[in-house]
Amino acid sequence: MSIVKVDKINKKFGKKQILHDVSFEINEGEILGFIGPNGAGKTTTIKLMLGLQSIDSGSVTINGYDLKKDFEKAIKGVGGIIESPDMYMYLSGRQNLKLIANMYKGITKKDIEDLIKLVGLEKRIDDKVSKYSLGMRQRLGIAAALISKPNVLILDEPTNGLDPQGILEIRELIKKLAKENKMAIMISSHNLSELENFITDACIIQNGKIVSNSSIKKLKSLDVSKYRFKLNKTRGIKTLFGNNNIEVIDDETFEIEVEKKDINSILKKLISNDFEIYSLYKVSMSLEEAFIKETGGNVIE
């Protein structure tokens, strides 16, 4: 079921069109990776979704409520971290959480304590935020985002500044929230290799336009795939197939990007040219590769 629906939103700053008809949906239980090069419009999109910037045209619907017409109802079920987890530095972590809890009904002291435990800040929660490391502030930001028990979570670089253990914990937490709490989660990040371990869907934005929006499985296995061959030798391979789409890895290994239907002819060609074939397998594209493939590199217009 679609919890968040972004429908053809447009945004202009001065004469420059920042977003062009951006549309996507987030369903309950989904973890959508919102990916794009620097300056693509990721943060702007998130800000429009949360009412931090005005929408020139288009609409955002959250939990069935239009953001423009029913802001308070729409935003009620949303928790988020935008750009960085900005807290009141002169207050302690606990005081910051209490301030946020005060703005909602039914948040008990126990809820706050459970959250503090969840993000692992029990020992430092009463220290002033100005004394926190970036990773600790990130944890506090996540706790702040979860305090209202939202069903939509929008996170901008949530693992920024975290150590590997911290990243693992956040990743597991996000997966758990999506699965058990049926939250609709959107994560924007540059850490693509990290993202691909737990997102279910990926939405790629470039120059303010959505260039790809599909499940992660589909994104990584496109029509044209890479195949790796292990042979007795690779000398002469480039001459045999031309330099097209061939990458020689070492003396015994090469990779070639071809469609599935062309594998048979390649095998025949290798055998007829006295190459011995030891193994052949399909190489999955990493998310990074899929991203670069879709965006053609980092070009900001």
Place this chain on the structure above:
Amino acid sequence: MNKLVRNELYKLFHKKSTYIYLFIITVLLVLISYISNKSIQLANNNDFDSMIATSQSNIESFKDNNKILDEFKDSYVQELANIDSLKLAKERNVDVLSAEYDYIKSKVYALYLVKYNVIENGYSYSDFGYLSEEDFNNKLNETIKKLDNFVPIEEVKNDLNNLNKEQLCKSVSKKYCDEYYNVYKSVLEYRINNNIPYTQHENSNVLTSYLEAYLTYLELRDNKNLSKEKKDEYREVLKTVKLTQYRMEHNLIDNKKNVDLGSASFIASPIDENTIFLIFGIIVIACGIFSEEFDKGTIKQLLIKPYSRNKIAVAKIITCLIATLIFLIYFIIVNILCGQLLISAFDINSTVLMYDYNLEKVLVYNGFQLIGLYLLYKLPYLILFTLIILLVSVITRNTAISAVSGFMLIILPEILSLLIDKFKPLAYLPFYTWRLDEFMFGGRSTIKQLTFNNSLILDIVYIVIFSISLIIVFKRTDIKNQ
């Protein structure tokens, strides 16, 4: 809305800058009280040596090559008389404001006039005989001896006994003669009954001023065709007459009997427009409440909560006003404590007499009532000042610019006031219309175009405009990418 306001107040009163500001202002208030008290003490102490030294140095300025210049002869003689009178007063420990001192000074001065043959009103004092040094000293000693039997109030009794209606009525028109005579007599009787001789103290001066004012009052009272200047003069003399009459009727001329015209203004000084303590506070609050949130990025967290921007803006405005009020009350309490502890003549419970120009009546307040009234008249100023800085804060999203704008609101009115005569619409700017306290008790604005009614109406209009503008700007502000 309650929750939002509570959160804002929580943030404000957990900031170090709030307490640093309160501490600095408290120290300043204590210092001011201490210095005020010292100045009053010094003024009340008879510092004979310094007064003698002043007269001695003045004497030198009247000489040229050790010769007394004719045009300064009278001034020279006055200073000589001052010196001798002060020396005598010092020897006998006589208060320089007392009737005894007046007596000494007048007698010594008269002797010097004769000695130096000073011309006064066409009469040369040499007509009365030139005084040799020996004669001068003998007459001075006679004066000193008479001082032992000097009873100040006797002079008043003599005046009452010798009161001559005809002589008195030379200074008034015939139709007012009886009235003025009765008033004059009643004042003399009051002096005798309350033992108030002719001194330089306030209780004597107020009665002297009353009689002078009554003359002008009679002259102007029944005249229907007064010029503007005369009308203004009449307002002031009527005030003097009514206030003094009230004090006499209620036996409040003697300052020891619970009449204090000074305490209320001292307590209320933090509210006074010319005091910038509270302005600093408003700037501290107002800058933090909007622009600092933009600067630090914490505004994002606030704006993604289930509250419309309208509610958030209104909550911040309300917080600012509540905080200003809290600071104000704190300063009033500090002032009262400083007054009680550091200023000997201060008494918060003393009665305060205020004259209302519109009602032409004396009104009686205690210190707290007067402060409350003062606050009410100052409210538009506090609200408007706060709203303007908040509006700048939201538009610029910059703490430094917001702070500077606060200081500009203090300086700009002074600069623009020079142009008001040329550009009359300037008079209707908020920093002139917000001075409603000028109209307290029938007072008038320093700017002639402004009346209480048009100032109040304009203030209400400005409050509405600035509030709505602030909310609209805040609502439409896009949170830019960092």
